[in-house]
Amino acid sequence: xxxxxxxxxxxxxxxxxxxxxxxxxxxxxxxxxxxxxxxxxxxxxxxxxxxxxxxxxxxxxxxxxxxxxxxxxxxxxxxxxxxxxxxxxxxxxxxxxxxxxxxxxxxxxxxxxxxxxxxxxxxxxxxxxxxxxxxxxxxxxxxxxxxxxxxxxxxxxxxxxxxxxxxxxxxxxxxxxxxxxxxxxxxxxxxxxxxxxxxxxxxxxxxxxxxxxxxxxxxxxxxxxxxxxxxxxxxxxxxxxxxxxxxxxxxxxxxxxxxxxxxxxxxxxxxxxxxxxxxxxxxxxxxxxxxxxxxxxxxxxxxxxxxxxxxxxxxxxxxxxxxxxxxxxxxxxxxxxxxxxxxxxxxxxxxxxxxxxxxxxxxxxxxxxxxxxxxxxxxxxxxxxxxxxxxxxxxxxxxxxxxxxxxxxxxxxxxxxxxxxxxxxxxxxxxxxxxxxxxxxxxxxx
Amino acid sequence: xxxxxxxxxxxxxxxxxxxxxxxxxxxxxxxxxxxxxxxxxxxxxxxxxxxxxxxxxxxxxxxxxxxxxxxxxxxxxxxxxxxxxxxxxxxxxxxxxxxxxxxxxxxxxxxxxxxxxxxxxxxxxxxxxxxxxxxxxxxxxxxxxxxxxxxxxxxxxxxxxxxxxxxxxxxxxxxxxxxxxxxxxxxxxxxxxxxxxxxxxxxxxxxxxxxxxxxxxxxxxxxxxxxxxxxxxxxxxxxxxxxxxxxxxxxxxxxxxxxxxxxxxxxxxxxxxxxxxxxxxxxxxxxxxxxxxxxxxxxxxxxxxxxxxxxxxxxxxxxxxxxxxxxxxxxxxxxxxxxxxxxxxxxxxxxxxxxxxxxxxxxxxxxxxxxxxxxxxxxxxxxxxxxxxxxxxxxxxxxxxxxxxxxxxxxxxxxxx
Numbered sequence: 001x002x003x004x005x006x007x008x009x010x011x012x013x014x015x016x017x018x019x020x021x022x023x024x025x026x027x028x029x030x031x032x033x034x035x036x037x038x039x040x041x042x043x044x045x046x047x048x049x050x051x052x053x054x055x056x057x058x059x060x061x062x063x064x065x066x067x068x069x070x071x072x073x074x075x076x077x078x079x080x081x082x083x084x085x086x087x088x089x090x091x092x093x094x095x096x097x098x099x100x101x102x103x104x105x106x107x108x109x110x111x112x113x114x115x116x117x118x119x120x121x122x123x124x125x126x127x128x129x130x131x132x133x134x135x136x137x138x139x140x141x142x143x144x145x146x147x148x149x150x151x152x153x154x155x156x157x158x159x160x161x162x163x164x165x166x167x168x169x170x171x172x173x174x175x176x177x178x179x180x181x182x183x184x185x186x187x188x189x190x191x192x193x194x195x196x197x198x199x200x201x202x203x204x205x206x207x208x209x210x211x212x213x214x215x216x217x218x219x220x221x222x223x224x225x226x227x228x229x230x231x232x233x234x235x236x237x238x239x240x241x242x243x244x245x246x247x248x249x250x251x252x253x254x255x256x257x258x259x260x261x262x263x264x265x266x267x268x269x270x271x272x273x274x275x276x277x278x279x280x281x282x283x284x285x286x287x288x289x290x291x292x293x294x295x296x297x298x299x300x301x302x303x304x305x306x307x308x309x310x311x312x313x314x315x316x317x318x319x320x321x322x323x324x325x326x327x328x329x330x331x332x333x334x335x336x337x338x339x340x341x342x343x344x345x346x347x348x349x350x351x352x353x354x355x356x357x358x359x360x361x362x363x364x365x366x367x368x369x370x371x372x373x374x375x376x377x378x379x380x381x382x383x384x385x386x387x388x389x390x391x392x393x394x395x396x397x398x399x400x401x402x403x404x405x406x407x408x409x410x411x412x413x414x415x416x417x418x419x420x421x422x423x424x425x426x427x428x429x430x431x432x433x434x435x436x437x438x439x440x441x442x443x444x445x446x
Numbered sequence: 447x448x449x450x451x452x453x454x455x456x457x458x459x460x461x462x463x464x465x466x467x468x469x470x471x472x473x474x475x476x477x478x479x480x481x482x483x484x485x486x487x488x489x490x491x492x493x494x495x496x497x498x499x500x501x502x503x504x505x506x507x508x509x510x511x512x513x514x515x516x517x518x519x520x521x522x523x524x525x526x527x528x529x530x531x532x533x534x535x536x537x538x539x540x541x542x543x544x545x546x547x548x549x550x551x552x553x554x555x556x557x558x559x560x561x562x563x564x565x566x567x568x569x570x571x572x573x574x575x576x577x578x579x580x581x582x583x584x585x586x587x588x589x590x591x592x593x594x595x596x597x598x599x600x601x602x603x604x605x606x607x608x609x610x611x612x613x614x615x616x617x618x619x620x621x622x623x624x625x626x627x628x629x630x631x632x633x634x635x636x637x638x639x640x641x642x643x644x645x646x647x648x649x650x651x652x653x654x655x656x657x658x659x660x661x662x663x664x665x666x667x668x669x670x671x672x673x674x675x676x677x678x679x680x681x682x683x684x685x686x687x688x689x690x691x692x693x694x695x696x697x698x699x700x701x702x703x704x705x706x707x708x709x710x711x712x713x714x715x716x717x718x719x720x721x722x723x724x725x726x727x728x729x730x731x732x733x734x735x736x737x738x739x740x741x742x743x744x745x746x747x748x749x750x751x752x753x754x755x756x757x758x759x760x761x762x763x764x765x766x767x768x769x770x771x772x773x774x775x776x777x778x779x780x781x782x783x784x785x786x787x788x789x790x791x792x793x794x795x796x797x798x799x800x801x802x803x804x805x806x807x808x809x810x811x812x813x814x815x816x817x818x819x820x821x822x823x824x825x826x827x828x829x830x831x832x833x834x835x836x837x838x839x840x841x842x843x844x845x846x847x848x849x850x851x852x853x854x855x856x857x858x859x860x861x862x863x
Contacts, residue, residue, distance in 0.1 A: 332483040334450075366484075366489070373636070381805060387859075389851075392848070
């Protein structure tokens, strides 16, 4: 076992940590699958409004690769199909009866690598995989040079994969066994050095365990890849979170579509903070209670990477954390830039909170400034854990010089790797958005 | 404060609506509004949802705070130098009273600290007003043309400019210099974040070459009240000018000896010397440097690299030349105490826009500024001080330095595959 220590980075001390207590959430009224999570797919809907569907029954497939399907995580009725322009499927909403009848999804076919991939795709579990570079669902036929299983999450208030998978040792092992068949390289499991609830993960066979110490982004796949086995040109790696490996294993052991997962609910404005066992793609309201939440931002994900949703919306495929923070609408600080500001969260000592450090900060979704051209005072370097000159990468992307951007390490990053740059930036540049533009352009050109 | 907020909110509609005839000057309204109240923008619905409390206004404000000791000392020292000089030439002359002094009746025979401050303010306030007025005016004009929010970069430039010119500078010259530097040095490149040269240094360079009579020589470093803001018949060379001249004396003397005859080391350190208004006190510069490094706004790599390189280069020049007289013989630490190098490396070389962005690049950049400064000071026959030219030269090379650092990064990446 190797321990990697990450020096650059930043842990945001946000208020509202999810309690380390696992309880069953009430069954959601509806579940929904959105296609927007998977840019680039061409969805073809397989059900009609009013259809009865079983848990694990395919709801739509991808016309680009017809083996890839998305399955219903609940048994119930198709309540609504939402279409966008040119009848592009946006969302399938299914009412949840609360009782599971499982549709047959087949068992893992371990005859060959190709057969196994096909069976995973047919079982609706392919969307759990993320490919590097690009940070999207894997498309290429190329075998991954390695598969990285993430057993840690250092993002603020994030669900700890080790806690979420405790007691699921058999499923985890079955999942790792499947992953071992998908790559000729190694399966790496990355854990937080000195973390809790890791006994199941540390006992896994058929994989190499690596420990990471230090602040966020030490828990990101990009950081793990860079430190364990940096990608060579043309290589791809796949990554999954430990929770997703357990889902894969559950399918391998039971032959059923895994419909439940653990979601951590946290944030200063969250009504109940804790870890909830809930249906995948559940309506957020099931985790937030019935009381009105006021002017809040509900984030499917963490404050460093997620989508703002409403309580009626449903969680995404890789949901693990639900964060609720104040929105901060129309709150404007008088002389915000000039006063010392003892109670504001900042990585810079030009905000005087270093004089009276608080353990936890309540932070809202305000930008705290206006958009400005890039003025790099070196704050990005201090929170970047990989060997990429972010400002030069951004300039190459903004100049549409993708060849140069690739040379500068575009393929080593996704938006999550540069999220802290966005956080600390005084010019309020959305670094992740620019990186994604670059990746999109790269995809289009190659 | 709600009352103020409501008032602004009402006006806001007038400027924000695209069909309003006032919409053209929306950037000005926005600049005024965000000066009072932090902007109301919120993070996007995707990606990063919380943001650091730091914005560019606060960054610039932090630099201004770092320069305050220098500004206060500039006000004090401008007055102190004025009255000290006057005492030397007063015999048989009548003291001319300036516009601000007229309100407070100066005690010319035995000036107090109060008199120093009044005289200092009398010179520094108009300089600050012209520097900020002309510069911000042009920035706002270009913001309106570009339909962009007014950027805060000039808040620092405006103060820097006031601190790096002699307090005797004629205001019309300053205005021309500022207009030149802001338009041709900054706005034509696209404004804040896009300029190649440090705008404040460009102002000084412009004035230095266009109005050499008011920017160099032995006459200009002590401000007075005559038509040219000087004291009639008074001249006093700066420390570096004394060092430079030491080799040309008959007989030639060691620069250190010539220097210490006029200024003690503690005068040089604390700033009891004539010079450009804000750079004289090394103590005040160090206070500012500490604040910049502590807040992370200024790069310590540039500062440390620059100072170490200046000391090493001065030592090498002295040792290699074997000179015992003239400016080449000046001790390394005296190079640091004389002239504007310390001010330049702390406040001007660290400008994030015109310096390299990579950490290694910053070391190289700082070191080269120190080296070139010593070259100009010791080899060049005409200019006593080289900091300005060194920083401008390295501003031009900054992208080149970064290019090599980034190329090494690319090479490392290619080496993996």
